Amino acid sequence: EVQLVQSGADVRKPGESLRITCQGSGYTFTTYWIGWVRQMPGKGLEWMGIVYPGDSDTRYNPSFEGQVTISADKSIATAYLQWSSLKASDSAIYFCARGDSGARGDLYFDSWGQGTLVTVSS
Amino acid sequence: QSVLTQPPSVSATPGQRVTISCSGSSSNIGNNYVSWYQQFPGTAPKLLIYANDKRPSGISDRFSGSKSGTSATLAITGLQTGDEADYYCAIWDGSLITGGFGGGTKLTVL
Numbered sequence: 479e480v481q482l483v484q485s486g487a488d489v490r491k492p493g494e495s496l497r498i499t500c501q502g503s504g505y506t507f508t509t510y511w512i513g514w515v516r517q518m519p520g521k522g523l524e525w526m527g528i529v530y531p532g533d534s535d536t537r538y539n540p541s542f543e544g545q546v547t548i549s550a551d552k553s554i555a556t557a558y559l560q561w562s563s564l565k566a567s568d569s570a571i572y573f574c575a576r577g578d579s580g581a582r583g584d585l586y587f588d589s590w591g592q593g594t595l596v597t598v599s600s
Numbered sequence: 601q602s603v604l605t606q607p608p609s610v611s612a613t614p615g616q617r618v619t620i621s622c623s624g625s626s627s628n629i630g631n632n633y634v635s636w637y638q639q640f641p642g643t644a645p646k647l648l649i650y651a652n653d654k655r656p657s658g659i660s661d662r663f664s665g666s667k668s669g670t671s672a673t674l675a676i677t678g679l680q681t682g683d684e685a686d687y688y689c690a691i692w693d694g695s696l697i698t699g700g701f702g703g704g705t706k707l708t709v710l
Binding site: 523 | 633635637639645646650656686688690697698699700701702703704
């Protein structure tokens, strides 16, 4: 069974750094993309970016490039989303998801983590 | 601002058929594949449709997807109260190598 397990909720102050994790199991971690999706309170889903753990190829939504860093450590089947200096507006639920890219050249998220609530408040 | 446009809400009664639209442009939907996700409050999204019209294993055939030109549609037949949820379309743009979601549609089953 494919599973993505995310790190627990976190509360930080503005300006602090943070790294949240997403550990995959039940499949070959290096052969699927891992994507990160933001959901602000009461709002819709936002596509942040993806990483391919096999070679660490990373792609960002231009809206998030420079604001976060997405990475992966294939040796421990874990993907990361990190901030160097949090803002109050980063408060949201963050989901990781497994990205399947078919022969057609598309990419969709077929399995999701449970979500990590990040609260940034002074 | 979402790259894809969905109606904020739709409603229907149990047993009916409902459709949710997803409008884009020639640069996104027109040249790429659409996927659809269902999200219940407080839970993670779930994949319903990929590659415009394909259902993953385990998804009821009451859910179907289609695409025409620069728009895509999710149809749900035999509506049940348990279908009340938010529904999102999504696109992967292979040329820009990035993706995006629609703004989401809240389905109410009256």
